Amino acid sequence: MSEQFGLNFDEPEETKVSAKNSPKISKEQRILYFDLETQKSADDVDGWANIHLMELAVGVVWDSLEQKFFSYLENEASQLVRKLKSADLVVGFNVAKFDYGVLQPYATKMDFDLEEITxxxxxxxxxxxxxxxxxxxxxxxxxxxxxxSADGLVSLQWYKEGKIEKIIEYCKQDVEITRNLFLYGESHGYIKYSTRSGVVKDLKVDWKIPSLISPP
Incomplete structure (x- = not known):
């Protein structure tokens, strides 16, 4: 739900991302790709200093070993935390500040600090x-x-309307895109971005999983 941070470069358009041709990683390690959606916006909790008050609406994980999605509602937050703890590596986009910031209050009840997760x-x-x-x-x-196909602000409206299945599907798509972007960078050694002047460039990345799990 990083859109709430004002990170959108372009207006989102409806599309579906296929996972059929996404590259596969070694099945020896459990890599979890993670994203969540919240019940409340920054405005609802008096600003970004209070991410911990936004409350979990839906959390979704893609498990590289089991090759499937797992989704969690707020009453299943402890199961989500345990799932993340099982990972050799958790991969996300704005996960350290936002997703973990939202989830930490639930982890605290389990006497666990999410920063302990690789x-x-x-x-x-x-x-x-x-x-x-x-x-x-x-x-x-x-x-x-x-x-x-949507953004985090739409997800907030869906939550108010009780459309939980829509949030789950949207969050799954976010996780799928997160996974596919990471695996593209991991296998190609670069990702693409556009400068403010509209020039598309390659950004070199070093996203080799072994070195991310155990930095040299």
């Missing part, structure tokens, strides 16, 4: 390389020719 945040790495942020939607469009 995690790779693509947004943090991209920001270090470029000196500024880019949205997941922007990177997916330039690298994968894919766009998200």
């Amino acid at each position: 995690t790779f945040d693509m947004l943090v790495d991209i920001n270090k390389k470029l000196g500024h942020r880019l949205s997941l939607n922007h990177l997916a469009e330039k690298t994968l020719n894919a766009k998200k």
Whole structure:
């Protein structure tokens, strides 16, 4: 739900991302691709300093070993935390600040700090390389020719309307795009982005899973 951070570079358009041809990683390690949606917006909780008050609406994980999605509602937050703890590596986009910030209150009840999980945040790495942020939607469009079907603000409205299945499907698509973007960078050694002047460039990345799990 990084759209709430104002990271959108382009307006999202409806599309579906196919996982049929996505590259596969070694099945020896459990890589979890993770995203969540919230019940409340930044405005609802008096600003971004209160991410911990936004409350979990839906969390979705793609498990590389089991090759399937797992979805969790708020009353299943403890199961989500346990699932993340089982990973050799958790991969996300803005996961360190946003997703873990939302989920930490639930983990605290389990006497667990999410920072103990080996995690790779693509947004943090991209920001270090470029000196500024880019949205997941922007990177997916330039690298994968894919766009998200909605955004986090729409998800908030769905929550108010009780349309939980719509949120789950949207969150699954976010996770799928996150996974496919990471695996593209991991296998090609670069992802694509557009400069403010509209020039599409390659951004070199070093996203080899063994080195992310056990840094040299």
